[in-house]
Amino acid sequence: MSPSRRPNKNLRALLAEARWTQAAMARTVNALAAEIDLDLNYDRTAVAHWLSGTRPAPPVPELIAEALARRLGRAVSPAAAGLSGEPSGPAAGRLPASDTPISTALTDLCTMENEPARRAAARMLPYREAELAKLATEAGDRVPWQRPPRAEPGDPDDLAVIRLAVRFYSTSFDAHGGRTARSSLAAYLADDIAPRLREHPGRAPRRGLLVEASRLSFLLARMYQDASIHGLAQRHFTTALRLADESGDPTARAVVLRGLSAQGLALGHRRIALRAAEAAAASRTPEGPARAFLLSQLAVTQAACGRHRAARESLDRAERAMAKAGRAGTTGPFTAYSPGSMEFQSAEVLRYTGDLSAARTALVNSLAHRSVEDHRAMALSHAQHAEILVGLGHVEEASASWNSFLDHYGHLRSGAADLAAARLRQMLTPFRKLPAASAVLHRALAVTSPSQHP
Structure with a gap:
C-alpha cells in the first residue's frame, strides 16, 4: 500500500x-x-x-x-x-468504450484471457450492480425489432461450422464446468469470429453470424460466472447483448437478458434481476423451448421477490411452452430446453416459496431427466437436493445425495461446484458424529482443495 x-x-x-x-x-x-x-x-x-x-x-x-x-x-x-x-x-485491464465497433470490442475483450498481464487486471473488475439496472431498464423501454432475413455472399457451410463450435463449447461447459476450455473459446472468438464480423466493409454482418457470435459470447460469460469471476462475466454478457441487438433477433437478445438476470439473482440483486427477467420474457419469442427458458427464469425471480402467485402463473406458462417444445422435437443448445432444467427451475420456485417437500420432489425429477455426462448440472442438483434434505431434518439421506455430488465433482473445474463443496463441509460439520455424515466429510476433504483457482 x-x-x-x-x-x-x-x-x-x-x-x-x-x-x-x-x-x-x-x-x-x-x-x-x-x-x-x-x-x-x-x-x-x-x-x-x-x-x-x-x-x-x-x-x-x-x-x-x-x-x-x-x-x-x-x-x-x-x-x-x-x-x-x-x-x-492498469490500462491493460480497462474495457473498450461502448461506442467501439462490436468486432473490435469483441477482440479486445477476448484477447485479455490469453495475455497474462491483461488477464490478471481484467479479472479484478468488480461486478457493477448499476450496469445490470441500466441494461434491464433499457431493455424494458426498448421496442424489440427484427431485422428481415437476407441472403449475402459467402460460404454456405461457415455458419454450420460455427454452430458446431457452439455445441462443442456448450457440451464442454456442461460436462466439465467453466474453468475448462475458456481460453480456447476466448481465442476462437478473437481470432476467428471477430474477423468474420469485419468482412465485407460497408455492409452489416449476416444476421446468423451475429446470432452465433452472441451465443458464443454468452457461453464465455457463463464460464466466467461459473468460475466466480462475476465482473468479467458481466462484461461478456454485455458484449453478447450488443451482438444480439445488432442481429435484430429478439430471441437471441432475450436469452442474454435471461443470463444477466440469473447472474444478478445469484449475487443477491433480486429486484433488478426481476426487471431483467421481465424484459426477457416480454420479447417476441415464439412459443416453444426458448419461451419456456425465459418464463422459468421469470418465475424464479418473482418467487425470490415474494411474488409467489405470479411465480406460479409464470411457471405454468413455462410448462405449457415446454409441452409445445416437446411436440416440436428440437435439440441442441439454444434451440431446446431440457425437462431436467425445467424441473430444476421449478424446485427453485418452490424453495423460495417455502415448500421444501415439493422442491425435493422436483429435484428428484430433475435428476431423473439429466444425462450422467452432464456432470455440472448433476453435481449442483445433488447438492441442492442435499441442502433441502438437511433443512427437512433428513441428514442421512442428505449424506447419500452429497456422496452423489462428490461422484460428479471429480469431473469438474467449476467455481459453482467448489462453493457447493464448501457448503457441504459447513452444513455437515455439526453432524460429524453421525457415521454417514462423517464418511462424506472425510471424502469431501480428500477430493476438495481449501484454495480453488479460477
Missing part, C-alpha cells in the same frame, strides 16, 4: 452519507471481492487506514467505489472517494 499525506475527507464524507460503520464497509468490500473470486479479510482497522490517507492497491479502490455506489444508489468513482487520481486498475 502507498500512503498519502492527508486524511481522506472525501471517503469520510461518503461513509457518513452512507450511514455505515467502518466495520460495515469492510464487510461489504470483502463480499464484493468474493464476487470476483478474490479473498479479502478487511476489518474496521483497514477502513481507518484508508480514512487516514492510505490508498489500497488495485482492485480495492474499485471495490470500495462499487460498495458506496450500491449503498448510495448513484455512481461513485475511486477518484470521488479520494482513493486515486486515475483509474485504479
Whole structure:
C-alpha cells in the first residue's frame, strides 16, 4: 500500500452519507471481492487506514467505489472517494468504450484471457450492480425489432461450422464446468469470429453470424460466472447483448437478458434481476423451448421477490411452452430446453416459496431427466437436493445425495461446484458424529482443495 499525506475527507464524507460503520464497509468490500473470486479479510482497522490517507492497491479502490455506489444508489468513482487520481486498475485491464465497433470490442475483450498481464487486471473488475439496472431498464423501454432475413455472399457451410463450435463449447461447459476450455473459446472468438464480423466493409454482418457470435459470447460469460469471476462475466454478457441487438433477433437478445438476470439473482440483486427477467420474457419469442427458458427464469425471480402467485402463473406458462417444445422435437443448445432444467427451475420456485417437500420432489425429477455426462448440472442438483434434505431434518439421506455430488465433482473445474463443496463441509460439520455424515466429510476433504483457482 502507498500512503498519502492527508486524511481522506472525501471517503469520510461518503461513509457518513452512507450511514455505515467502518466495520460495515469492510464487510461489504470483502463480499464484493468474493464476487470476483478474490479473498479479502478487511476489518474496521483497514477502513481507518484508508480514512487516514492510505490508498489500497488495485482492485480495492474499485471495490470500495462499487460498495458506496450500491449503498448510495448513484455512481461513485475511486477518484470521488479520494482513493486515486486515475483509474485504479492498469490500462491493460480497462474495457473498450461502448461506442467501439462490436468486432473490435469483441477482440479486445477476448484477447485479455490469453495475455497474462491483461488477464490478471481484467479479472479484478468488480461486478457493477448499476450496469445490470441500466441494461434491464433499457431493455424494458426498448421496442424489440427484427431485422428481415437476407441472403449475402459467402460460404454456405461457415455458419454450420460455427454452430458446431457452439455445441462443442456448450457440451464442454456442461460436462466439465467453466474453468475448462475458456481460453480456447476466448481465442476462437478473437481470432476467428471477430474477423468474420469485419468482412465485407460497408455492409452489416449476416444476421446468423451475429446470432452465433452472441451465443458464443454468452457461453464465455457463463464460464466466467461459473468460475466466480462475476465482473468479467458481466462484461461478456454485455458484449453478447450488443451482438444480439445488432442481429435484430429478439430471441437471441432475450436469452442474454435471461443470463444477466440469473447472474444478478445469484449475487443477491433480486429486484433488478426481476426487471431483467421481465424484459426477457416480454420479447417476441415464439412459443416453444426458448419461451419456456425465459418464463422459468421469470418465475424464479418473482418467487425470490415474494411474488409467489405470479411465480406460479409464470411457471405454468413455462410448462405449457415446454409441452409445445416437446411436440416440436428440437435439440441442441439454444434451440431446446431440457425437462431436467425445467424441473430444476421449478424446485427453485418452490424453495423460495417455502415448500421444501415439493422442491425435493422436483429435484428428484430433475435428476431423473439429466444425462450422467452432464456432470455440472448433476453435481449442483445433488447438492441442492442435499441442502433441502438437511433443512427437512433428513441428514442421512442428505449424506447419500452429497456422496452423489462428490461422484460428479471429480469431473469438474467449476467455481459453482467448489462453493457447493464448501457448503457441504459447513452444513455437515455439526453432524460429524453421525457415521454417514462423517464418511462424506472425510471424502469431501480428500477430493476438495481449501484454495480453488479460477
